[in-house]
Amino acid sequence: MNSMKSRLVRASALTWLLVIPGLAGAQGDRAIMMAARQRQAAQLEARITPRLPGGLPDLSGSWNSQDKIWSDLNPSADAKGNICYTDCDPVAAAAKATAALNNLDRTVAGATPHGNFPDYRPEARARVAALQKDLNGTDPYLHNCANPGLPRIGPPSYIAQTPRAVVFLYDNVNGNYWRIVSLDGRPHNADADPSPLGDSVGHWEGDTLVVETVNFTPDTWLTDYGAIHTADLRVVERFTRKGDAIIYQAMAYDPAVLAKPWQATGHILTPAPGKLQPAAECIEKDMSKMVNEAYHPNPP
Amino acid sequence: MVLNPSFRPTNKATPFAGALIPVVCLLAVAAVASAHHGVDGEFDRGKAVTITGTISNVDWINPHIYFTIYVKDAAGKLVKWQCETVPTAYARRAGFNARKLMDGGTPVSVTGFLGRTDPHFMWANKLVYSDGHTVNFGVH
Numbered sequence: 001m002n003s004m005k006s007r008l009v010r011a012s013a014l015t016w017l018l019v020i021p022g023l024a025g026a027q028g029d030r031a032i033m034m035a036a037r038q039r040q041a042a043q044l045e046a047r048i049t050p051r052l053p054g055g056l057p058d059l060s061g062s063w064n065s066q067d068k069i070w071s072d073l074n075p076s077a078d079a080k081g082n083i084c085y086t087d088c089d090p091v092a093a094a095a096k097a098t099a100a101l102n103n104l105d106r107t108v109a110g111a112t113p114h115g116n117f118p119d120y121r122p123e124a125r126a127r128v129a130a131l132q133k134d135l136n137g138t139d140p141y142l143h144n145c146a147n148p149g150l151p152r153i154g155p156p157s158y159i160a161q162t163p164r165a166v167v168f169l170y171d172n173v174n175g176n177y178w179r180i181v182s183l184d185g186r187p188h189n190a191d192a193d194p195s196p197l198g199d200s201v202g203h204w205e206g207d208t209l210v211v212e213t214v215n216f217t218p219d220t221w222l223t224d225y226g227a228i229h230t231a232d233l234r235v236v237e238r239f240t241r242k243g244d245a246i247i248y249q250a251m252a253y254d255p256a257v258l259a260k261p262w263q264a265t266g267h268i269l270t271p272a273p274g275k276l277q278p279a280a281e282c283i284e285k286d287m288s289k290m291v292n293e294a295y296h297p298n299p300p
Numbered sequence: 301m302v303l304n305p306s307f308r309p310t311n312k313a314t315p316f317a318g319a320l321i322p323v324v325c326l327l328a329v330a331a332v333a334s335a336h337h338g339v340d341g342e343f344d345r346g347k348a349v350t351i352t353g354t355i356s357n358v359d360w361i362n363p364h365i366y367f368t369i370y371v372k373d374a375a376g377k378l379v380k381w382q383c384e385t386v387p388t389a390y391a392r393r394a395g396f397n398a399r400k401l402m403d404g405g406t407p408v409s410v411t412g413f414l415g416r417t418d419p420h421f422m423w424a425n426k427l428v429y430s431d432g433h434t435v436n437f438g439v440h
Contacts, residue, residue: 064393075393076394076395077394077395077396080431081400081429081433081435082433082435083394083396083434083435083436084434084436084438085386085390085394085436085437085438086437086438086439087436087438087439088436088438093438093439096439097345097439100345100439136341145362145363157389171389171392172389173362173363173387173389173390174362174363175362272393273395274395277392279362279388279389280360280361280362280387280388280389282361282362282363283359283361283362284363285364285366285384286339286341286342286363286364289341289415289416289417289418289421290339290341290342291341291342292340292341293341294339294340294341
């Protein structure tokens with residue numbers, strides 16, 4: 001209890017430290033929102049971690065990922081049916097709308113990636129730059145209803161855990177995808193065909209499930225903005241359950257093109273209400289109406 | 301899934317009836333660097349628009365939900381608008397679905413950005429229904 005209380009106090013202090021200097025602008029509003037999420041996450045993490053017989057954390061269930069761009073932690077309707085997904089404060093929303101207006105990705109000479117992007121070897125950079133000249137046309141995931149690959153697909157929407165395997169189910173904007181991660185010590189399947197989501201085996205390191213995936217097709221991207229990889233890509237994901245939250249991290253290793261391993265943007269997964277539903281049909285309708293090259297990355 | 305009941309738009313007066321003219325406004329505030337997401341190739345963020353009408357059908361699909369809404373113009377004639385908005389996976393996080401979006405064909409105000417190629421095409425950020433409840437997808 002004391003550690004939970006001190007966590008909450010720290011989160012509150014962090015909130016005010018962020019709020020006071022930043023009250024004047026959109027950055028301050030974003031900081032307020034992020035601090036609120038951190039408080040919520042801290043509350044969830046402070047709960048007792050559910051465990052299976054034998055002591056391992058139970059990762060099973062439906063999960064929302066804490067996506068910083070798209071949604072608040074767990075949007076839901078109130079008694080009157082009001083729902084706010086994100087940008088619920090009108091002042092912050094107006095500031096964000098203005099910022100968006102002034103930061104459009106109209107690619108003329110190429111779009112600059114926002115945020116977290118892999119560090120490529122010099123010999124690979126020209127290929128990445130060429131892709132960035134026409135992102136809407138070259139992005140294999142966007143406007144194609146195609147499999148995003150790993151780690152671009154992000155964390156799973158549903159986890160089914162047994163002692164011998166963990167199954168990941170995805171409610172992705174492009175469709176329903178799945179992965180089966182063997183936990184019985186078997187090696188990677190050398191006979192498996194390469195695929196966008198590869199071949200996965202896993203093991204536990206304390207309370208963290210570590211998943212290693214290889215055998216990828218090379219035609220996906222690690223993330224937006226032309227983040228190529230080769231068939232020799234190796235991805236290591238880590239799932240750590242703390243209370244009612246799962247901390248998800250993913251590292252991409254591909255020395256043929258990457259100057260150093262790339263850490264994908266992490267996620268905090270929180271319990272999602274309801275049961276995983278089949279993804280709606282994916283039908284691309286945007287490209288025919290686009291009048292400029294403004295890049296439109298899919299939400300994760 | 302396409303939700304397309306036998307609803308037919310009528311000329312019956314509603315609390316939202318009347319000459320509803322799309323509002324176009326330009327935002328002119330200092331820029332702040334931040335990441336963004338949006339279908340800017342199709343929609344003009346500088347042209348905010350609000351229309352009010354009744355939704356006649358919903359395409360509950362990915363990557364974007366589409367819905368058709370009939371709006372009365374200044375002459376009282378019903379004009380068909382097409383709206384595009386967030387993915388179904390996103391909308392479903394709050395238990396929202398096609399039935400709740402259509403709300404039985406009751407009047408709804410839709411706010412968002414005007415399409416670049418079609419004057420009756422818009423991106424929907426926010427919905428306000430006739431009983432006052434709102435669905436706010438946020439700024440995308």
